[in-house]
Amino acid sequence: AQSVAQPEDQVNVAEGNPLTVKCTYSVSGNPYLFWYVQYPNRGLQFLLKYITGDNLVKGSYGFEAEFNKSQTSFHLKKPSALVSDSALYFCAVRAPDTDKLIFGTGTRLQVFP
Amino acid sequence: DAGITQSPRHKVTETGTPVTLRCHQTENHRYMYWYRQDPGHGLRLIHYSYGVKDTDKGEVSDGYSVSRSKTEDFLLTLESATSSQTSVYFCAISEVPPIAGGRNEQFFGPGTRLTVL
Numbered sequence: 001a002q003s004v005a006q007p008e009d010q011v012n013v014a015e016g017n018p019l020t021v022k023c024t025y026s027v028s029g030n031p032y033l034f035w036y037v038q039y040p041n042r043g044l045q046f047l048l049k050y051i052t053g054d055n056l057v058k059g060s061y062g063f064e065a066e067f068n069k070s071q072t073s074f075h076l077k078k079p080s081a082l083v084s085d086s087a088l089y090f091c092a093v094r095a096p097d098t099d100k101l102i103f104g105t106g107t108r109l110q111v112f113p
Numbered sequence: 114d115a116g117i118t119q120s121p122r123h124k125v126t127e128t129g130t131p132v133t134l135r136c137h138q139t140e141n142h143r144y145m146y147w148y149r150q151d152p153g154h155g156l157r158l159i160h161y162s163y164g165v166k167d168t169d170k171g172e173v174s175d176g177y178s179v180s181r182s183k184t185e186d187f188l189l190t191l192e193s194a195t196s197s198q199t200s201v202y203f204c205a206i207s208e209v210p211p212i213a214g215g216r217n218e219q220f221f222g223p224g225t226r227l228t229v230l
Contacts, residue, residue: 006155032217034217034218036221041224042223042224043117043203043221043222043223043224044156044203044205044221045221046218046219046220049217049218051217090155090156094217099144099161099163100146100158100161100171101158101219102158103148103155103156103157104155105153105154105155106155
């Protein structure tokens with residue numbers, strides 16, 4: 001069965017420092033991987049995806065994620081955090097032959113000035 | 114929010130009453146989904162639709178039914194609401210099934226906050 005794990009409920013980082021939000025997955029076959037962000041009282045917004053190709057994927061707002069097949073991970077990164085990046089981040093996985101996304105439990109990112 | 118609206122945005126109801134939530138899209142996307150969001154659980158799929166009158170169950174479908182009579186509308190019904198169905202409900206749409214090179218991402222509506230007393 002497909003599953004996604006986000007091991008950290010919250011990540012705290014100072015503005016200007018690099019940030020990492022972790023995600024590991026379990027799926028049979030080649031995964032389709034996604035990151036979404038949710039700002040307060042809003043729906044989820046798509047950030048980036050990995051389907052195939054380069055392991056380093058660049059997305060919106062300066063975020064990027066690295067697909068690591070051997071470690072079954074898809075960590076979200078940003079070189080320099082902004083206070084406005086503070087939000088709830090969700091990792092999701094889809095198996096190639098299904099229509100459904102499986103979401104992680106979310107990681108709250110808090111960036112301090 | 115990508116041409117997706119949800120109504121109502123907030124609702125308070127009593128245990129045992131029927132509730133219908135509506136999702137409306139203007140993108141003409143084939144696939145539509147209903148999720149619930151709860152602390153510690155992330156988003157969980159309730160039901161989804163892969164075309165008009167074509168629906169299937171997600172991982173937490175008990176107590177919920179859906180209908181899709183038009184491409185643009187996807188209704189979620191709680192036949193007899195319970196307190197455990199207090200949650201934030203999100204509708205999502207996607208254009209195509211998962212294919213390499215395709216736009217596989219889902220786009221989400223603003224959500225409906227439902228409280229069952």
